[in-house]
Amino acid sequence: MRNFVSNTSKTVQATPLNPRKRAIVVGASGGIGAALSRKLAREGFSIALVDRDRASLQTLCDDINKISGETRALTYEHDVTKYNSVPDTLRRIIADLGGIDTLVYIAGVIYFPAIDEYNFAEDHKMVEVNLLGAMAWTGAVAPLFQNAKGGQIVGISSVAGDRGRVSNPGYNASKAGLTNYLEALRNRLTRHGVNVLTVKPGFVKTPPTLNNVKKLLFAVEPNVAADMIWDGMKKRKQTIYVSGIWKLIMLVIRHIPSFIFRRLSF
């Protein structure tokens, strides 16, 4: 399996000139989250794995540490909708990891309403997890990065945030809000040496998508998505599409005039 290729870099001791990079991955036990956590571990990062699901978090953590041959990952059980507990969790992580260089926010939920269904409870949940949780975490990290004059914030938004479509208004709104929030954050933080990367995946072969979407257009495996995200992180990009073809597709979709768009059925 691609995830388990043993190319673990030889452990070099962290020194002031050559420090170990440290990342927080919020929503680490999901498809992309787990794949990206593994990728970052292979790239030599120390990682704080944050998720609500303790069991899968522990499995992932043990797995990463076993493959690395040392403790590279630590687990933090946390529900992103418990906004008030973010500062304390962050403080704990910083004490354990000795600071942070990267925050990756991947936590996200998606529900699939019927074409004429309006379900506020589900919309509410999507906004809470996809947008408000991201605001709570990135907002807590932003001043630290600003003071440190460096760092990287990676937010996993979606191509779904680029237009409001008939199929899923709540999800579209949550991701549009996130894309916009990340853009504003980028405009605030770039001048302080902080990079904000917005990732807009199309279809990724994760369980919720596989179970609910019939036609998976240009779908990628989670570990392929993770490689693409890592590439964007390394190049300190501002926005990337996963996979790249979506950049072109969304360019077209974003320019479809409303009088046509409102007649379309996707």
Add this chain to the structure above:
Amino acid sequence: MNITKSFTQLENFGHSHSAPAYFIQINIPEEITEVFEYAKKAGLKVTARGAGRSYNDAALVSGGIVLDMRGMNAITRWDKSTGLVTAQPGATLEQLWQKVEPDGWWPPVVSGTMKTTLGGCLSANIHGKNNFKMGTFGEHVVEFTAILPTGAEVTCSPKKNADLFHAMISGLGMLGIFTSVTIQMKRIHSGLLTVDAYPVPNLHGQLSALLDGAPHNDYIVGWMDGLAKGKSLGRGQIHAARYLHEGEDPNPRETMKIKNQILPPYIFGVFPKALLHYFMSPFMNNFGTWGVNTAKYIASIRKHTFRQSHAAFHFLLDYVPNWELSYGRSGLIQYQSFVPKETAEAAWTEIIQLSHKNHLPTYLGVTKRHRPDKFLLTHAVDGFSLAMDFKVTSGNRARLSSMLQDFDKIVLQAGGRFYFAKNSETSTETAQAFYGEKTVAEFRKLKKRCDPNGLLESDLYRRLFG
């Protein structure tokens, strides 16, 4: 006491490394005990910070509590008949010499900057340009008190709690926090020193000059042109200084006045030195420094003798305020190795050649003569030290780090040692190797006794002791 909930991004002196921490000002010793209790409950690590003049990670603890000791800076007792001074750890060498010099005394050991605090001087057990004669700072400490992480207060002297005395001085602040220190000053008969300046053509000449010059002088230091190659490798200039005897200075009262010691804030009476670092920064590259060093060497060829105030001779680093900023955004680091006199020339020749090969030459090299001391984590040897400043850029960090670790191997091979107010890249393996198993075991034993919960931890300690 209010233990703040927000992080402060703290830097080292060279601006090459920073870390977030809870930065808490300490004004009275009781607050130290409170912090230890809080840290134990909260699961946080603690380290003390003085003026933050170390070039590495000695006064930083990422994600932990850093105690700002500058608030405890009183000189509590000064006896001008005996030369004994007692001060709190946040007091600086600047405060100290300004207190004692007008009465005809001078601190027996000072660093190249007067901004360092006494707590820092003890923790790193600093040395000066007279190490071969007066030893380290710790050798002049008569007594100190400290608070241990257990909450206990201890008083140590060379006789009382002698094991702790010799371990806490040089102990990198990892056994306890100093609260008071008593130091014996040295009698002087003038505010001036007689200084001989003369050139040395290469590294062999440099080290011979230190070796031969030391017995006849009170201070000796060499400047090394790190860019000179071939037959001139290691060339530079020696400054050797002597105290004036009683009667040599017709008016010692006058020369010992602070106003006749301090460094003027203007050059040529008009140009503010605070701006000087801006004009230095264009020269802080391989070509610019080559030009400056060559000019400096040519200017030094004329042998001359002059008189200079103590402050001007010692505190060269304070001559240009904020000089470290001239190294640019990514700052600088300093690498200092201590090598026995028999092996120094070969080891440093190899090191300097390696720096040329990597196109990462030192922009400032400084050599000194040393003698061993009996402190537990000692850095001294019967030999010489070479301190090298390196410019850090965003692109050279990893290369510089690996080159310095290669230096470490050469120094280790030559039986040398390292100094942790400076070196930032030395690994656990190297540190344990040069300290030796016995010393490490003894230090760990004391650490366990003084700090059973492991509350005191700096980034430096994590790096050296794992």
